[in-house]
Amino acid sequence: MGKFSSFVARRYLFSKKRHNAINIISIISVIGVALATTALVCTMSVFNGFQDLVSTLFTAFDPQLEVTPASGKFAKSNDPILEQIRKHPQVASATDCIEDNAMILVKGHPLVFQLKGVGDNYTESTDISDIIYVQEGVHGQFKLHSGEKDYGTPGIGLASTLGSINFDNPQPPEVYVPKKGKRIDIANPISSFNYGTLYASGVCFQVHQRKYDENYMLTSLKFAQRLFDQNGMISSLEICLKDGSTTSSVKKELRRLAGDRFVVRDRMEQQEDTFRIMNIEKMVAYLFLTFIVLVACFNIIGSVSMLIIDKREDVGTLRHLGATDRDISRVFLLEGRFIALLGAVIGVIVGVSLCYAQEYFGFIKIGNGDGNFIVEAYPVSVHLLDVLIVFITVCVVGFVSVWYPVRFLSKRLTSED
Template sequence: MNFPFFIAKRYLFSKKSHNAINVISAISVCGVALATLAMVCTLSVFNGFQDMVATFFTAFDPQIKITSVKGKVFDGSTPVFSEIKTMPEIAVYSESVEDNAMVQYKGRQVMAVIKGVEDNFDKLTPIDSILFGRGELILHDEVVDYAIPGLQLLSTLGTGIRFLDPLEIYAPKRGSRINMSNPMSSFVSDQLFSSGLTFTVNQEKYDASYIITSIGFARRLFQYTDEVSAVNLRLTPEADEDAVIRKLQEKLGDEFRIQNRYEQQADTFRIMEIEKLISYIFLVFILMIACFNVIGSLSMLIIDKKNDVQTLRNLGASDNQIVRIFLFEGRMISFIGAVSGVIIGLVLCLIQQEYGIISLGNAGSFIVDAYPVSVHTWDVVLVFVTVLIVGFISVWYPVRYLSRRLL
């Protein structure tokens, strides 16, 4: 066995001449363990919120979305898109048209995004999971077109879920200037009737401004023919998403943008990643403060073991071996604290996942009652490695400095 490691292990677990040194060593281990536990739990909670938000977007956004790099719309009837439609990896192919329009209801006006979708939209995404009301999922019939507005938009307009009068929709005519003497002649107007349904994904971006309707209505309103704002795809279960995206990019070239669900909400997830990174940095600073306890414990141990050091020297131990004894001591404290913190942190995360002990408070005010938790293996590895690196570095210089001064 390594001689310095053997002596360091004896020093760590044996009783010291002064009981205070044992207490400080235990406090040092607990300090590192608590900092490690906090890092594991905090990062797991951030992961839980991120996974939860991703489930909401999944119900509204397609698995893969193809949009034009230049301009709002593009021609969806070209041969390349016909070829994409027949790809074996594509389970659902659906086009959509969306743009801004003004919505009016009984004198109340609001700007909204009209999203026209095809009839197979319910096969593209699990839209049923975010719909509320007593109507049927129908976008149009032979006579009229129907609207499925966001819940906050209904509140702004004051319509209620099942409104009696139709929504008046106004959009400017393409390529024409506003006639100041008769402004209404510069707009295309149409009506949307109540479907008895509304949707909510608990994101203001959607709930406060989106109206889902038929793609035919959107094309009439915005004066399009075969143009589409996006081509939306759902893949077969066995398809490799990354491989399909690469194949699509090769077919379409640089003129089109191909995004998965996370890329469609890049801003939201980027903010969450930044918040997670900042929390991680703050927790590393807390960990560094906890490591000062380790330095204090080692300095008292060095003073306590002066006579032992002289004995070891008489037995032939070199100064380098003696310094390594105390380095191993500090590293073992960091290692034991890291292992203990990771284990306890994982146990607490498991308990929170199963029982939701720590609640968000004000039941019913939040989407979930308790803090969501999702443990990611790489986060646990990152925490463990961080604790070891910070712990090892924090004891290296103090041990060498104290060894020169006190021994």
């Protein structure tokens, strides 16, 4: 009798009721579930869009693969394991890097920032050339050293704090780093620091991330090693793979070579904290909107309850056709589930359509559209897995929410008859 119950439930769903209010409430129920589903699809897609946007911003500064010591901050540049990694057939370029905190005086006040020394082949390991910014009226290019001079290239936010990316005019600043294992001598503080002069390259970089733009400065590897008292040491090995290489497979091979002494991370893992926070925000939004779906399903209970009252006279007819009380209860239960399913289908279709429309036409702008943001419109990215999760969630919530109330009401109806 399962097909019979399903057939009757479908007839009840689309047929005209004796009281127009029931049709109206049924339509409202479908619309309510559809709107909640649309909100879920759009919200999940917007979070995906921001994640994709952030990942593209990081790729210009972060290497494809990064090798760092598993314990401690520094490792020997000529470590045998690192030499094997450099010679891996899929590695196109490997750049030695060292970074740590440093200090510079700005108008007499100390400014602590992250000084990163990189090898001469740094432009081969990263896409730094794609995010170089040249200030109008200043002639410069990205360079690390020339002759006796070492050059510094700050993030655009740090350059703004320094006053200009042309900070060698009139006097190049000196960069200070506390000497290892030495306390500050109050009588002669300068003796407790290593220091060196950095000249401006005339350019800065812009990643559109405060972590980098406001805190990082790039310079030559030798200058940073000398300043940190870490000659021959590095804090990371940044790797660019050959064209056609699969990052995941090469990462697996390099991890095997690195053993437990070094950690190999791809771009997503290098920004693990950022993406973890975004995933938590996405999950919270998902749970909140799922609760709204649950509230929308209460309309289904009201719609089916009125339908049960409206069809009291049909129960006797169904019994004469051979339907049992269980079949009759199943008819109204399926009625509620059909409403939830119809709302979920409509909501998914509308939600996906709106997302693609936003992706191609950018109807909803960020801010006033005056160009102060990285993108003019809210980014969206529709992921099939998220759409399936939303659809299943709405169906499960809808099915479960109507189960007890509908069975209770239908049993009362059959018992009274």
